[in-house]
Amino acid sequence: MKATDGEVSGTSLPDAPAWMGPALQNFEELVTKKRLGHAYLVISEDPLQAALFTHLIACRRLCQHDDATPCGTCLGCKSFANKTHGDLLEVKAEPGKSAIGVEQIRAAARFLQQTALYGHIKILLIEGAEAMTPAAGNSLLKTLEEPSGNSLLMLSVGEAWRLPPTIRSRCQLINLLLPSHDEALSWLVNDQEWEQAHAEVALSLHNGRAITAGTEAATAVGETLPTLLDSFTSVTRGGGTETSVPAVWGDVDISVLVYQLMAWCERQASGTDLHTLRVQAQHWFLLHRCLIELWSRLRTGAAPAKEVMTAEIFRLCRSTSHPQFSSIAEQFLAGLGKYGVAG
Numbered sequence: 001m002k003a004t005d006g007e008v009s010g011t012s013l014p015d016a017p018a019w020m021g022p023a024l025q026n027f028e029e030l031v032t033k034k035r036l037g038h039a040y041l042v043i044s045e046d047p048l049q050a051a052l053f054t055h056l057i058a059c060r061r062l063c064q065h066d067d068a069t070p071c072g073t074c075l076g077c078k079s080f081a082n083k084t085h086g087d088l089l090e091v092k093a094e095p096g097k098s099a100i101g102v103e104q105i106r107a108a109a110r111f112l113q114q115t116a117l118y119g120h121i122k123i124l125l126i127e128g129a130e131a132m133t134p135a136a137g138n139s140l141l142k143t144l145e146e147p148s149g150n151s152l153l154m155l156s157v158g159e160a161w162r163l164p165p166t167i168r169s170r171c172q173l174i175n176l177l178l179p180s181h182d183e184a185l186s187w188l189v190n191d192q193e194w195e196q197a198h199a200e201v202a203l204s205l206h207n208g209r210a211i212t213a214g215t216e217a218a219t220a221v222g223e224t225l226p227t228l229l230d231s232f233t234s235v236t237r238g239g240g241t242e243t244s245v246p247a248v249w250g251d252v253d254i255s256v257l258v259y260q261l262m263a264w265c266e267r268q269a270s271g272t273d274l275h276t277l278r279v280q281a282q283h284w285f286l287l288h289r290c291l292i293e294l295w296s297r298l299r300t301g302a303a304p305a306k307e308v309m310t311a312e313i314f315r316l317c318r319s320t321s322h323p324q325f326s327s328i329a330e331q332f333l334a335g336l337g338k339y340g341v342a343g
């Protein structure tokens with residue numbers, strides 16, 4: 001399996017999946033017509049696709065040749081591939097954290113104010129920009145209001161609604177559609193050299209988000225995913241044999257656990273016939289409601305003690321068929337503050 005494009009890896013330039021060609025071409029036309037703006041907000045239901053797009057644009061802008069695709073041999077391309085280009089700064093939540101802090105944004109603002117080393121452009125990429133804390137967002141606002149002459153700022157997000165409107169309104173929007181099933185499958189099989197069956201499963205697990213599927217499934221999460229999904233089924237089954245938190249829950253990050261459980265709930269609701277749905281819908285939606293609340297707090301920087309949090313999620317999942325589930329769910333939501341995930 002090849003290294004995936006979600007993260008620019010090694011010393012190679014990222015490849016552009018075929019379906020992203022038109023969006024890249026539209027952007028290049030802005031450059032050709034000298035209508036390039038200072039700030040762009042790239043939105044995709046697949047956040048890693050949005051991030052990949054900003055990397056592809058950065059790579060093209062930093063290439064010292066004027067072609068539509070980067071040459072791969074100039075100093076600009078080589079430094080980009082080595083991640084040593086002095087005119088490019090990438091900002092995202094630091095490892096182990098789920099928020100982008102104000103100091104990161106202040107440092108980025110200072111970076112943009114410096115003179116470009118290679119003379120023509122300075123590029124700032126903010127990946128998962130919706131994870132900025134309110135203070136970080138305010139700090140970025142100043143940079144957006146007074147852009148320096150030769151800077152290009154690109155924010156990539158999966159959930160644009162979570163950004164303050166003041167930031168959204170100061171950026172030009174680029175909406176990227178997800179690939180069709182065939183395009184995504186062809187990319188995973190032909191470009192990433194995956195087995196067809198493996199690709200089909202990964203795509204369905206990630207609801208067609210091909211770049212995320214390609215990235216996550218290539219990591220350990222991909223290997224633990226089937227076990228994780230099985231555990232959701234056995235834990236939520238009334239009277240199941242699971243009496244303690246499944247070991248696999250300890251192997252993944254809490255954000256992965258919550259995200260996958262949320263997606264699993266959605267599939268339960270969408271994959272069932274109407275009669276069953278009528279009986280069970282309330283439970284799935286209540287569970288989903290609790291997870292969404294937890295998820296949104298994790299995304300804005302909450303860092304609960306993992307063991308305590310997974311034990312609470314486990315208790316919640318086991319209770320879905322309990323007659324008092326609605327009050328158990330209420331208690332879960334009311335108790336979030338206790339576990340370090342205050343709203």
Ligand SMILES: [Zn+2]
Pocket residue numbers: 062063064065070071072073074075076077078
């Ligand atoms: Zn080049």
